[in-house]
Amino acid sequence: MAEPLLNVEDLRTYFSTEEGVVKAVDGVSFKVNAGERRGVVGESGCGKSVTAMSIMRLIEPPAGEIVTGKIEFDGRDLLQLPEAEMQEVRGGEIAMIFQDPMTALNPVYTIGDQLIETILLHQDVSKSEARQIAIGTLADVQIPNAAARMEDYPHQFSGGMRQRVMIAMGLSCDPKLLIADEPTTALDVTTQAQIMTLMLELAEQRNTAVLLITHDLGVVAGFCDTIQVMYAGAIVERGTGDEIFHNPQHPYTWGLLGSMTRLDETQQERLHSVRGAPPSLINPPKGCRFGPRCDFATDICREALPILHQSQEGQRVACHRADELDLKALAIGAAS
Amino acid sequence: MTDRGSAAEPALDVAEGISAEPITQWDLFVTRLRRHRLATIAFFYISFVAYVALMAPLFTCEKNDTFCGRGPVEMSLLTTVIMLAITAGAIYLAYRAFVGKLRGAAIALSLVGLVGVIFLISSWGFLDIPRVNHYADQLPDESGRILVNIAPRSSLPLGTDDLGRDVLSRVIHGGRASLAVGIVVGALVALLGTVVGSLAGYYPGVVDQSLMRFTDLVLGLPLLPVAIVVGRVLPELRFLPGFLKQGAWGIAVLLGLLVWGALARIVRAEFLSLREKEFVEAARAAGANDRRIIFRHILPNALSPIIVQTTLIVGTAIIVEAALSFLGFGVRPPIPTWGGMAASGAAIAVRGFWWELVFSAGALITTVLAINFIGDGLRDALDPTQTIERK
Amino acid sequence: MFAYIIRRLVYGIVTLFALSLVVFVLIQFSGGTPLDRLKLNPRMQPVIAQLTEQWGLDKPWYEQYFIWLKNFVTPIDVPSEPGLTVVLFGKLGIRSWVAVAAGVVAIGYSVATFFIRVKANWWRTFRAFSIIGVWVAAFWIAKSRVVFALNWGESFRGDGAVWDNVFGAAGNTFRLGLTALAIALILGIPLGIYQAIKQYSFFDQMGTMLSFITFSTPIFIIGVMLQLILAYQLERWTGVKVFYVAGMTSSGYAELERGLFGLPSLAQWGDVIQHLTLPALSIAAISMAGYSRFQRASMLEVMHSDYLRTAKAKGLPRRTIIVKHALRNALIPIVTLVSLDIAFIIGGAIITESIFGWPGVGRLYIGAINAIDYPTIMAVVMAIGAGVVVMNIVADILYGVLDPRVRYD
Ligand SMILES: Nc1ncnc2c1ncn2[C@@H]1O[C@H](COP(=O)(O)OP(=O)(O)O)[C@@H](O)[C@H]1O
Numbered sequence A: 001m002a003e004p005l006l007n008v009e010d011l012r013t014y015f016s017t018e019e020g021v022v023k024a025v026d027g028v029s030f031k032v033n034a035g036e037r038r039g040v041v042g043e044s045g046c047g048k049s050v051t052a053m054s055i056m057r058l059i060e061p062p063a064g065e066i067v068t069g070k071i072e073f074d075g076r077d078l079l080q081l082p083e084a085e086m087q088e089v090r091g092g093e094i095a096m097i098f099q100d101p102m103t104a105l106n107p108v109y110t111i112g113d114q115l116i117e118t119i120l121l122h123q124d125v126s127k128s129e130a131r132q133i134a135i136g137t138l139a140d141v142q143i144p145n146a147a148a149r150m151e152d153y154p155h156q157f158s159g160g161m162r163q164r165v166m167i168a169m170g171l172s173c174d175p176k177l178l179i180a181d182e183p184t185t186a187l188d189v190t191t192q193a194q195i196m197t198l199m200l201e202l203a204e205q206r207n208t209a210v211l212l213i214t215h216d217l218g219v220v221a222g223f224c225d226t227i228q229v230m231y232a233g234a235i236v237e238r239g240t241g242d243e244i245f246h247n248p249q250h251p252y253t254w255g256l257l258g259s260m261t262r263l264d265e266t267q268q269e270r271l272h273s274v275r276g277a278p279p280s281l282i283n284p285p286k287g288c289r290f291g292p293r294c295d296f297a298t299d300i301c302r303e304a305l306p307i308l309h310q311s312q313e314g315q316r317v318a319c320h321r322a323d324e325l326d327l328k329a330l331a332i333g334a335a336s
Numbered sequence B: 001m002t003d004r005g006s007a008a009e010p011a012l013d014v015a016e017g018i019s020a021e022p023i024t025q026w027d028l029f030v031t032r033l034r035r036h037r038l039a040t041i042a043f044f045y046i047s048f049v050a051y052v053a054l055m056a057p058l059f060t061c062e063k064n065d066t067f068c069g070r071g072p073v074e075m076s077l078l079t080t081v082i083m084l085a086i087t088a089g090a091i092y093l094a095y096r097a098f099v100g101k102l103r104g105a106a107i108a109l110s111l112v113g114l115v116g117v118i119f120l121i122s123s124w125g126f127l128d129i130p131r132v133n134h135y136a137d138q139l140p141d142e143s144g145r146i147l148v149n150i151a152p153r154s155s156l157p158l159g160t161d162d163l164g165r166d167v168l169s170r171v172i173h174g175g176r177a178s179l180a181v182g183i184v185v186g187a188l189v190a191l192l193g194t195v196v197g198s199l200a201g202y203y204p205g206v207v208d209q210s211l212m213r214f215t216d217l218v219l220g221l222p223l224l225p226v227a228i229v230v231g232r233v234l235p236e237l238r239f240l241p242g243f244l245k246q247g248a249w250g251i252a253v254l255l256g257l258l259v260w261g262a263l264a265r266i267v268r269a270e271f272l273s274l275r276e277k278e279f280v281e282a283a284r285a286a287g288a289n290d291r292r293i294i295f296r297h298i299l300p301n302a303l304s305p306i307i308v309q310t311t312l313i314v315g316t317a318i319i320v321e322a323a324l325s326f327l328g329f330g331v332r333p334p335i336p337t338w339g340g341m342a343a344s345g346a347a348i349a350v351r352g353f354w355w356e357l358v359f360s361a362g363a364l365i366t367t368v369l370a371i372n373f374i375g376d377g378l379r380d381a382l383d384p385t386q387t388i389e390r391k
Numbered sequence C: 001m002f003a004y005i006i007r008r009l010v011y012g013i014v015t016l017f018a019l020s021l022v023v024f025v026l027i028q029f030s031g032g033t034p035l036d037r038l039k040l041n042p043r044m045q046p047v048i049a050q051l052t053e054q055w056g057l058d059k060p061w062y063e064q065y066f067i068w069l070k071n072f073v074t075p076i077d078v079p080s081e082p083g084l085t086v087v088l089f090g091k092l093g094i095r096s097w098v099a100v101a102a103g104v105v106a107i108g109y110s111v112a113t114f115f116i117r118v119k120a121n122w123w124r125t126f127r128a129f130s131i132i133g134v135w136v137a138a139f140w141i142a143k144s145r146v147v148f149a150l151n152w153g154e155s156f157r158g159d160g161a162v163w164d165n166v167f168g169a170a171g172n173t174f175r176l177g178l179t180a181l182a183i184a185l186i187l188g189i190p191l192g193i194y195q196a197i198k199q200y201s202f203f204d205q206m207g208t209m210l211s212f213i214t215f216s217t218p219i220f221i222i223g224v225m226l227q228l229i230l231a232y233q234l235e236r237w238t239g240v241k242v243f244y245v246a247g248m249t250s251s252g253y254a255e256l257e258r259g260l261f262g263l264p265s266l267a268q269w270g271d272v273i274q275h276l277t278l279p280a281l282s283i284a285a286i287s288m289a290g291y292s293r294f295q296r297a298s299m300l301e302v303m304h305s306d307y308l309r310t311a312k313a314k315g316l317p318r319r320t321i322i323v324k325h326a327l328r329n330a331l332i333p334i335v336t337l338v339s340l341d342i343a344f345i346i347g348g349a350i351i352t353e354s355i356f357g358w359p360g361v362g363r364l365y366i367g368a369i370n371a372i373d374y375p376t377i378m379a380v381v382m383a384i385g386a387g388v389v390v391m392n393i394v395a396d397i398l399y400g401v402l403d404p405r406v407r408y409d
């Protein structure tokens, strides 16, 4: 297999706050191949956004700092790049879409201004060519009457439309990787599905890899090739969509599945859910971080931190008891 | 929305649970306020200034001594007892506040109220405090000459002014004008601003429209020019009782009546947004009447901006009073005020007699600065979202 | 938009009514009649009779109020012979020309673009600022007293027509106030922005502390201290008179050589600056502290906004992010603050002018108050009130132009 497009190794990003050091991302490693669609799932506050911001090197000192790690993108370690080269990467090779489209666009410039600015920054084109490209991408994201709407300000667009503009802005420079951080969380359910389909279709046409971050397993269902589940700053399970959805190995994944809503199912049944709240990232619990909330915790769980390893079923999982537990059977048992 | 999407909500519930518990919230507030070190220092400084000003006769000097002998002047037993009681109460409260065991804003408020009432009574002349006007005495030396423009020395720590009066006594007594302005303006602004703002915010339509037009009107009056006219004619208003005409009280009331508009606007905006909130809807659905909704549900949640804004307005009002006195339209001589002393001090400072100007100005600046620090600290402590940086 | 301005103007006029009534009633309470001082002077007897007649001083106060109000809004005849052109060329010189030209361009531009939709940002900004041009022109025309004047009467202190006194003094106050404003803006805003960019740095903390202290210092203390240190002490140390503490110009100002076109020469400019610096600095200091604090806060808010994160994620260089994306947003709120600050500047000018003997509106006002010279008091109060009303409207319009989200209903 060829070199992966993105190779994150042992990434650790900490924030120093008044209460102590928040270990928001604590030893995360993963690879994304060109054109791959990768989902990142986990409860709010488990470090998904910080992972994405670290890849973009947008963590703000002095509070936040990438302590260790390697982020190899297209053969270069992003953490070693000088700032000027990193600027080329941002927006040009890795684009990012954020959660709240209502506030992500600058209110005092027109949509056109903001699109053209990005294109001029990363492509060697004239102003009028940039304009044409901008109109083209706006049309691609199915904004009616694209040429005229270039002159409008963000407040003249609805939330879904603004997110389309953000997607257009992200894809306008043909990036190799698109990081979408909760792109549909702020939108209503019908718009969610449209935006998601549109974004993934466009990415596929351009052979752009997608890192889709969400707290909602229902959103990644059916959209992603591979999924990684994060908990308390670390990855606890990684596998194909099938593996994660139909044969979860980690109790946390199992809990998430039990409590998810599905866009593609009309009837939703609450089977089981994760009790309690996520742990403090300043003083994480000893041993397995999921331990205090886990129904299957034993003594070893309280002693040693499980590491991500290949399970018998094929996917990678960070749980001491992954191989002995049969969560699938449990799920069926609970349902019946 | 989605199920996991509500993962952040339990935290919110916890926060609301806290706000239902006044004690816990107060503890939180005290903790946060104490973390703001400048505000803590400022709080103690203001307490000190207020105490010294209130107890002025304890610290000012006696005329009959050959040189300035400092110490309690002849006061009635009642006055002495009251002063000692206030001192004891203040020390106790300061201790409780410092160890973080102060329960409820009520105690602090009642202390402020008590001080205000006693202060008012004393200024009115029921107690013998104001009659001990040592700030107006000219100090003679052994041969009976008046000690004019004496530089600071151990017996006269802040020197004397161009009329031979003890600057320390005058600085201490001058604080009473600022204290009066602080208490009266604070009370009037909090009262008028809150009442007008909440009525306008709670009853849309005619009430809101007319109250806000009125507020706009008051806000449209240029403060200093109007205050100057009033300050000029105040002593000549025949129908006013004496204490309003001479001391700082009249000025204080005037300023209070002029500066509440900004707070009313803020309270109104706060009410407008709060009245749409779920918990108000819930209370209404549960059959609570307007009074209960306003006092139990909305007002407590609007308290932070009221407190912060009032504190900041008090700082401004003290400056305006000082400016009026500086221009000669505020408190009239011989009653000392920091603004008036700065004016006469400036005139002699040119000849090298800097102390009256420097000490009166210093007292004024540090007091206003302390009030602004407290306002800043309160803002941080009451509205933590403002200081937390969000990603 | 048009309806909105009209509505605001109507509110403003109501406010001015209330203001005049409040002040007028207050003046009535002052002991004795305003003419008491004049009575001491036997030569003033005929004048007293005439003033009593003119202002109805023997009538009840409400009748006096209506007499005053009627006079206040009644235009008086202006000498028509010189003709507009002669006056513009001759009597008033090049400055009126510039002012009137600015007004004409501004009005013409506003009218012309009323029918064309203009999109470009700087063009829209220009239109907003052209409003100020209109007011400048109006001020000069009123001051020149050739096209238009109102019957504001004669001063009770026997120093001439109130109209001329107020406009003459207002010109001087503008010289002081606008200089102070310029200093405060040029220093305060960059200071606040720089502090925000370098948040938590030593510089930032020092700046915050300093502006806190300045903000808590009454303006008269700043003025007096500047006089003592920068005028008296500086002269004592250096032996050279660097700054003056009173007046607008030295007594020998007119004898100094004049510059081209009747404009002041270099020497005259120098003299003006020596007089202007200290009073302007004392007003500027406090505004500057306010602006830098406000600017720092609004810049920080923008720096932490989502759209700035978007701008960073696009790969824009830091410079562009700050200059293009942050500044534009962070400067919008301060436009309002500055426009509203005009009231503060006039208030500050009252105190500063009396400290520095500056012949502006403030000193005129203090003098009139002491003498209960009520035509002058009323005229000054109304002028200040009108200034506040106008600047409120200007603030709203500027805000609307700079921030595309604002809609007037
Ligand atoms: N600027 C910051 N300062 C301090 N803590 C932060 C900051 N940004 C994020 N965190 C902390 O890092 C953790 C992970 O946050 P985040 O990655 O945003 O979670 P999510 O998975 O919901 O995207 C959270 O606990 C959050 O409190």
Ligand code: SF4
Residues within 6 Å of the ligand: A250, A251, A252, A288, A289, A290, A291, A292, A294, A295, A296, A297, A298, A301, A306, A318, A319, A320, A321, A322
């Ligand atoms: S390691 Fe133990 S506590 Fe952690 S998830 Fe597995 S079973 Fe649960």
Ligand SMILES: [Mg+2]
Residues within 6 Å of the ligand: A045, A048, A049, A050, A181, A182
């Ligand atoms: Mg997130």
